[in-house]
Amino acid sequence: MTRCRLCGSATLASVVDLGATPPCESFLAADQLDEPEPAYPLHLRVCTDCWLAQIPPLITPEETFKEYAYFSSYSTSWVEHARTFVADAVQRVGLGADGSDAFVVEVASNDGYLLKHVVDRGIRCLGIEPSVNVGAAAREAGVPTLTEFLSPETGSAVRAEHGPADLVVANNVYAHIPDVVGFTQGLRALVADDGWVSIEVQHLLTLIEENQYDTIYHEHFQYYTVASAIRALASGGLALVDVELLPTHGGSIRLWARPAEVAGEPSRRVADVLDREKAAGLQELSGYAEFSARVAKVRRDLLRFLVEAAERGETVVGYGAPGKGNTLLNHCGIRPDLLAYTVDRNPYKHGRFTPGTRIPILPPEQIAADKPDYVLVLPWNLRAELTEQLSFVHEWGGRLVFPIPELSIVEVKR
Structure with missing residues (x-):
């Protein structure tokens, strides 16, 4: 990116560089898992003339x-x-x-x-x-x-x-x-x-x-x-x-x-x-100035939790497969060894896999069947709604994990 798409200025400053990731809604079918998967840089910059924050238009609508x-x-x-x-x-x-x-x-x-x-x-x-x-x-x-x-x-x-x-x-x-x-x-x-x-x-x-x-x-x-x-x-x-x-x-x-x-x-x-x-x-x-450092801390805290849970033999699964979740999973490098699967209410996603990280997406009923120790909530913006929907994990002592704005582990009560 060389110029601001709104005002045309060439003065763009880096805000945070998240590496390269696949498009967040490009969920994979099982027969695509052995195929190459394109990834594109995800680097947020801000125009110092009009202050529009933006990423390069590397994919088209x-x-x-x-x-x-x-x-x-x-x-x-x-x-x-x-x-x-x-x-x-x-x-x-x-x-x-x-x-x-x-x-x-x-x-x-x-x-x-x-x-x-x-x-x-x-x-x-x-x-x-x-x-x-x-x-x-x-x-x-x-x-x-x-x-x-x-x-x-x-x-x-x-x-x-x-x-x-x-x-x-x-x-x-x-x-x-x-x-x-x-x-x-x-x-x-x-x-x-x-x-x-x-x-x-x-x-x-x-x-x-x-x-x-x-x-x-x-x-x-x-x-x-x-x-x-x-x-x-x-x-x-x-x-x-x-x-x-x-x-x-x-x-x-x-x-x-x-x-x-x-x-x-x-x-x-x-x-x-x-x-x-x-x-x-x-x-x-x-x-x-400090945003990139705070982003790095979110990544370290979440990975530390997942690794330590795995070493204790505890199971962590995901709830939701939103676009934002795929940015988080790819930036953190999370794979099925740390997050066994995620679930979603949208049947369109069932049987597919998250882009880049290849985590299976299953129906929501799988959580009650498996009784995991933790449920990582990827659509954290729906915290109140999903805390209520997932209140049943209390039945076996399961807990919810919210990664944003900082790592939060919640005991659910009915």
Whole structure:
């Protein structure tokens, strides 16, 4: 990487180098285990002009998202998060309040987990989802879905066919596109001239503060502060008017934007978060200086625990096979001798193996059958939900292990 993808600056500074890993969602079938597996550098840098944190675009979205292993509906808490968002957004934007034909578009709509709540309210909507398999699942669930990547051309075509959108939702996608400017222009093409755009994306502030380095992977091309998001939105003619701090994904920001011509002054919350980011040093190199050392400690602590458990003859298995888990497993060099297997609720992953580390992925019922001593929870961001789901490991004295932000071993109680 020689230039910033947002502002074109050549002044990029290293934040953390995680070596080389396979794409995090490239799960292996059994007949692929003897085949070569490509790996790509995973090196996070920050632009010292616009402060957008980013990794090189070594793989394309087309390689990742045409056939995708992640289905949002398998997370109970995430579906509830979407339901609450829709209820609040209907009130905030006033969708259909005046009897008009309101229209909502979600970009990267996955399996319809969010828009199904819009459909239930009788509001006209459309999902734009590039993955063929999850888009098909959305249509089966009754959510109108277009199989496309968003571009300025796609946005204009949707607007011409369906009319401008009163609300455009882009949750957990703004980090997934290397062409930040083109994607933002696509959002502007979709939204009505007096409409709203809502974007949820992980907050770089919590990523740095909470050692959440496993959310760095090849699907995520950039990592936003509110300051860098303001600049990214402006590249497409949008202006930030409000921001919410969310607990999702370990700490996210919900950006409320409007066309620049009607946006007006941003809320006090925008200024407050900008002040927090500045106080954390995220607009100077000092804010990033210790991150690499703290990442290395997470790796050492987890490996020490796994090695010592193996030497005591204790069994450790995993729960979940998320993308973030594959960054962690590969960075730590964890193999089946230290983690016998992991389980996942998504049947798509059953019988497959984690990329790079070749750890088997089994159905969740395997944990109760085997009664392991420890369960390493890889989607640590769902800690409350999964602690409840895994409460049954208390029956044989099993314990849960959370690797991020620091190693935590928890005795589960009913």
